Amino acid sequence: MRHILLAGLGGMGRVHLANYAYLSQKAVVVAVVGKTEADRDFALDKGLDFYTDMADAIASHEEIDTIDITTPSWLHYDNVMQALALGRDVICEKPLALSSAQADAMYKEARGRGLRLIPALVCRYTKEFALLKKTVQKGEYGRLIEIRFTRLSEKPAWSEGSWLLDKSKSGLVPFDLMIHDIDMMVSLLGTSVRLEKVLKGGQNHYHAAYRDEEGCLALIESGWLDAAIPFEAVWKAVFEHAVMVNDGNRVVIYPEGREPVQLPVVYPVVVSTGINVPPTGWYYEELNNIIDELDGRKEAASSSQEVVHALRLAEDTAG
Numbered sequence: 418m419r420h421i422l423l424a425g426l427g428g429m430g431r432v433h434l435a436n437y438a439y440l441s442q443k444a445v446v447v448a449v450v451g452k453t454e455a456d457r458d459f460a461l462d463k464g465l466d467f468y469t470d471m472a473d474a475i476a477s478h479e480e481i482d483t484i485d486i487t488t489p490s491w492l493h494y495d496n497v498m499q500a501l502a503l504g505r506d507v508i509c510e511k512p513l514a515l516s517s518a519q520a521d522a523m524y525k526e527a528r529g530r531g532l533r534l535i536p537a538l539v540c541r542y543t544k545e546f547a548l549l550k551k552t553v554q555k556g557e558y559g560r561l562i563e564i565r566f567t568r569l570s571e572k573p574a575w576s577e578g579s580w581l582l583d584k585s586k587s588g589l590v591p592f593d594l595m596i597h598d599i600d601m602m603v604s605l606l607g608t609s610v611r612l613e614k615v616l617k618g619g620q621n622h623y624h625a626a627y628r629d630e631e632g633c634l635a636l637i638e639s640g641w642l643d644a645a646i647p648f649e650a651v652w653k654a655v656f657e658h659a660v661m662v663n664d665g666n667r668v669v670i671y672p673e674g675r676e677p678v679q680l681p682v683v684y685p686v687v688v689s690t691g692i693n694v695p696p697t698g699w700y701y702e703e704l705n706n707i708i709d710e711l712d713g714r715k716e717a718a719s720s721s722q723e724v725v726h727a728l729r730l731a732e733d734t735a736g
């Protein structure tokens with residue numbers, strides 16, 4: 418059983434808390450750390466022990482073995498380093514850090530202390546992405562030669578103090594939104610991927626092209642738009658002998674010369690998010706797998722080299 422200290426009780430902290438409730442066989446949130454009155458009120462309402470500092474929480478709850486960081490992105494480096502210094506394994510929301518150098522230092526610190534550091538890169542754990550990765554690995558439709566990701570959202574003016582719109586605090590679109598697709602791209606193509614070109618349509622709208630050493634082209638469109646559009650996260654993968662499409666509702670494979678096949682995407686547990694993402698099984702899958710990774714029941718979904726490389730590509734894309 419993992420004993421979790423949850424740090425951060427905003428949009429994402431509450432998503433993690435709601436999903437841990439479905440994982441009571443293997444994880445329990447023992448206490449929470451927050452900063453504001455709203456954090457305190459929320460915690461007390463849920464009957465959770467509330468602290469404003471991780472060290473105080475650990476002092477009162479020696480049984481805590483894992484700290485889950487869901488604080489705003491610019492705090493991840495300091496919060497993760499503190500959590501590791503407290504001798505606990507760490508789960509940290511994306512982006513792991515706002516620079517590749519920081520992420521590298523965080524992994525070195527974890528390794529040096531014999532602790533685990535697992536970034537909560539939710540897309541890696543989705544059933545849709547698992548189907549894509551399996552299809553690439555099996556090679557039954559030939560090589561992946563092109564992939565296009567699109568991720569668009571209304572400009573997020575809702576974060577506390579609008580920290581998401583401050584480059585020094587969130588890294589803006591490349592580190593906050595696009596990182597999901599950059600990460601999936603690196604997971605599929607490896608660390609030979611390089612940035613080829615970036616076009617910026619508007620201040621927060623990026624179109625970027627990347628290529629790996631085999632010549633596979635990856636295109637990512639990602640933006641925060643000044644319009645109340647619904648959240649969209651889709652991809653299209655072109656293989657030598659098929660095209661595979663995730664339109665946000667269904668995953669369909671269109672083989673050369675054969676009828677299309679809709680692939681089953683079944684989430685056993687679907688949980689409301691309270692953020693600009695509809696009810697989903699993504700975060701349950703993510704935390705369920707991460708707990709299994711921490712306990713050695715599953716292999717790590719991401720390597721430190723991949724995560725650091727993805728952040729390097731986010732740096733290159735941000736320019």
Ligand SMILES: NC(=O)c1ccc[n+]([C@@H]2O[C@H](COP(=O)([O-])OP(=O)(O)OC[C@H]3O[C@@H](n4cnc5c(N)ncnc54)[C@H](O)[C@@H]3O)[C@@H](O)[C@H]2O)c1
Pocket residue numbers: 424425426427428429430450451452453456469487488489490492510511512537539576577593692
């Ligand atoms: N994976 C996803 O789909 C996804 C979606 C949204 C956000 N995120 C990530 O989650 C993180 C948090 O984003 P959010 O939208 O929940 O932010 P938020 O502003 O809604 O919440 C941040 C929380 O952290 C608290 N906090 C601030 N400083 C703290 C400190 N020093 N110690 C403890 N708590 C502190 C705040 O009071 C608040 O409760 C970000 O890194 C963001 O990129 C991921």
